[in-house]
Amino acid sequence: MRWILLQGMPTRLHDESENYLLNMCNILGFFKYTLKNIPDVQKVVLENAPGNFLMLAPLIQKDIINVCAKETTKAIIEELGDGIFSILVDVCADLCDKDQMTLFLRYISKKGEIIERFLGIVYVPDTNSLTLKATTESLLMEHSLSLSRVRGQCYNGAGKMQDAIHDIKTLIMRESPSAYYVHCFSHQLQLTLAVVAKKNADCNWLFVDVLTTLVNYVDGSPERK
Known part of the structure; x- marks a missing residue:
């Protein structure tokens, strides 16, 4: 699962039967590959595993993915430590036309490297400045981070963010006057x-x-x- 997440590959496909070899799902494919190379594993997986421990059910795989996400986020927060950081925020609509806000952290590592890390994605009811500011603050607080440590803020000035940028940057600067605003260079x-x-x-x-x-x-x- 760690390898699949690292490569950004899907875990499941439309047909996941064991006999569907032409386009086998990644989880099942890794299992079968492992069986050929590690005999000890062959004794405890797939048909040799207990019925409630096949590790192929969608809910089990989602649980594993959520655990990986939490451990990754924990490592990011530990890497950041007590340092200051900047936030990068964007809002876009998904395929269901629901608005979702993404939040990135940008900071300097202990090695002096500029690091950008994805912190989270949250659905928002609207894209006004108060909602985006509250959502950003709530997501930071989940990881024991506060706006007082923010030293920069960057937003995508296109589409849904355009009208809210002026207000949200002002709201955040009231709590952290050093959170200077920089318009997205890509935009x-x-x-x-x-x-x-x-x-x-x-x-x-x-x-x-x-x-x-x-x-x-x-x-x-x-x-x-």
Whole structure:
């Protein structure tokens, strides 16, 4: 499971029967690979395991993933220690059109390296500044972190975050005056490229006429709704 999570691979597929060898799910595939190389393991897994200890049930795998997530987050908090950090916040809609907020930490390691770590993702009822500020603070408090230690804040200025940026950065700076705001460099680059592309007839045709129409068509499809 640790290897699957490290590689960002799915654990399950649409057909997970033991005889479905053409597109075997990763968990079952690893089990079968291990059986060939470690005879001792063969004695205690799959058909040789107790009926309630096959380790293949979706709920069991989700429990293992949650444990890995908690241990990873614990290691991040220990790495951060008592140091100061910056926060990177973004909001986007999932396939069900529900808003979810992601929070990253950016800090300097004990080796002097700049580190960015994913801390969590939370569904939010709306994207106004008060909600985003409260959600950010709540997620930090879950890991014994406070806004007083924040020395920087960065948000994606596109879409749902655009109207709330001014207010949320002000709210956080009231509690941590040193939490200086920096606009997302990636979004700045995106805006710059968009302006430059419009000056080129071929690029303007591709991005404005073709891709915009395609994105609007896909976004409005019944499957996404």
